[in-house]
Every structure is written in C-alpha cells, then in structure tokens.
Amino acid sequence: MKSNIYRIEIQTQHESELINITGTVFDLVKTSQVKNGTVLVLSLHTTTAITVNEGLPDLEKDIATLIQKLVPDEGIYNHARFLPSDGQMAINAPSHLRGALLGFQVFFPIENGNIITGSRQTIYFVELDGPQYRTYVVQIIGE
Amino acid sequence: MKSNIYRIEIQTQHESELINITGTVFDLVKTSQVKNGTVLVLSLHTTTAITVNEGLPDLEKDIATLIQKLVPDEGIYNHARFLPSDGQMAINAPSHLRGALLGFQVFFPIENGNIITGSRQTIYFVELDGPQYRTYVVQIIGE
C-alpha cells in the first residue's frame, strides 16, 4: 500500500469563506499515480471545516448564513475569556462550534486513477475565523 | 491492498426519506471477500446524506423533523433563482443545507470478514430532495 501525504497551505482572505479545493485534490490524485485507493482530505485547524456541496456561489452564501444562524455571533459562550496560552482574548467560540457542525474531513474513492465524485460535488475548505494562514492535508492511499 | 468499488443505484420514493442500506453494505463486504480492511460508504449527491442511527421508524421521523426545523422550508435562501444549467428554478436550498449538517459518508472496519458496527447502528441513505434516481458508492479496501 502506498501512502502519499500532501500538506497544502493557503492564505484565506475573509473572516468566513468557502474555498473550492476540488481542482487541487483532483490534481494530487493524478500526481500520486495511485490507481486504486482512497483520497482523504482533512483540515488541521479547529476553526475551519471541510465540506462538500454543489459549487454555486449562492449555496456558498447559504451555508455560511446557516451556520451563523445556528451558532450566532452574539451568543453567550464560555470560550470568551483571556487565554494565557494565546496572550489574548478568546472570542472565536462560534468559529469552533460551526466547524463542529460541518465536520473537517471527507474522503473519496480512486478507481483506475480517477477520483470518484458526484458530478455536482465540489470540495470546500471552509474558513470560519479568518483571514489566516491555513494548512489542509490530502492523503492518497492505495496502489 | 484490494479495492472493490460498488455503485448502488436506488429510486427513492419520497421527498424526504431515510432508507436502511445496512443489509446491502453487509452483503457487499461478504461479496468482496476482504478479510481485514475498511468499508467506506458515500453518496454522490449534494441533496442526500449518509447517516447512522438506531434503526427505529420513530427516530427516522425525528431525524427528518430535526433537520427540517434547523433548515426550514420557508427560509430565505440565495439558492432560489433560475439556474440556466438546469433549465429551471433552484428551489432546493434546504435540501443542500440539510445534507451539509448530516454529512454524506461513513466508514466501518472489517475484521475476519465481518464488518464491525455497534449492535444498534443502522446505516441510512437519506433522501432530501426526492423522489429521484440516486447512486451511492460502497468501497471495500483491505486484503
């Protein structure tokens, strides 16, 4: 079994943002030369998410609006205090909670060198507490 | 490492529906003859989900009710406009958002030819915008 691990670094631009990473994931599957296996995509942060949806700007807005409604900015959170480890106030409880609802990892099969996704499935890296410098990992296992 | 990929096609019957696919997944693990590995189950659509819960009709109703409450039909969505690519109005924003909350993929280990699940874990294909003709994928990797 081969395992190819790629760390992809991105500078996000907005506080909340869905970034289409489908092309990058597809390219890495080709680069890996794995013919049959699985590609795993995961974020290394707790105020981001990985999600999949149809690649339409209006849906991106609806996803952002939904998680802001379910986890409102103006809520009362325990994670809202001085964090000695960070040297600053923690004010991003909603970012953490939104990530927990969306999840932070997905996978897809690889068959004959091609990733299997639905024709409307777009893979998104979701920034929930940006702008920040972020890393996500693409692992391709198989043969 | 062996990789067996099965595409399962189903005609859903209702607009919103939880379909028990546990038996199909178990059967495919047997068919694959993989003794030790992992089975991955994922939907190829963005208005469906894959979820796991106790296999009780009353819980199926509660899951459907919950996501309809969190993402109401009567909400205001950006994804509610004429889509040239589809030749019709997009009116299924809630279906997309409900899928994002439930997720669309799960996995289970395989040990000595048997899938490891909890005794109450039932695997569901969740239709959120039916009835439609749908495809989900079962991939079995291992040896």
Next chain:
Amino acid sequence: MKSNIYRIEIQTQHESELINITGTVFDLVKTSQVKNGTVLVLSLHTTTAITVNEGLPDLEKDIATLIQKLVPDEGIYNHARFLPSDGQMAINAPSHLRGALLGFQVFFPIENGNIITGSRQTIYFVELDGPQYRTYVVQIIGE
C-alpha cells in the same frame, strides 16, 4: 496492508460529557508500529459522538450547550414511547439526534510512525446519554 483493530472500553461518568481520547489514539498508533497509513476512530453507539476541537474546558461546555440548544431536552419527539425490545420507555431521542449532528467517526494520516493532527486538534469521545459503559474502535491501517 496491515490492519490493527483496538476496542477501547470506557465507563462514562455523566449524562453529557466530552472525554479527551487523544492520548489513547496516539499511543495505539505507536503500539501498532504502522509507519505510513491512516488511523480511524469510531464509536459503536448511536447516542454518542466522536468530534475534534481545541482541548479547552470552556469549549467543551460550549459544544454541549450548542447541541442541547439545537436539540432541546423539552422538544416533542416520536422516539418517546415504550420500547418492547428494551423493556422500558425510550426517552433519549435528543441523545440520538445530537449524535447525528456531531458525527461519530474521524480519521487522521500516519507518516513515519507519527499521527498527523493540527496542534490544537483534540479528539473527543462524546457521551450524550450517560453514564454508560461504552466502546469505541481505533483501527490503524497501513504498513
């Protein structure tokens, strides 16, 4: 491809509780001696979850509070009736639904014998209907 499967049993202490299992998962990756592969963590119960977030007690409270808000104890649920199979009333619909929102499984890559996680990513077993005796599974595949 090697597959090492570990069943970890825990006695939870509270009705609702986030239990940090990061150390156990890291230790099992070492024990497995898998150098390159993937570790899968999943719960075998439908009233629990596996989630990942920054390991702070205040965030643990916020996660518990959020899912209690989204799925209130005092809601009206179908899963609230005498269950002959259990010999008692089912009163834990919220526990099932909270698990469905958080999800019950995660994975991480293994590279040169080390699990790849973000520096703030803590892996949690989430009790939603305790206290109970629970089992989660850690599977390590690779070579």
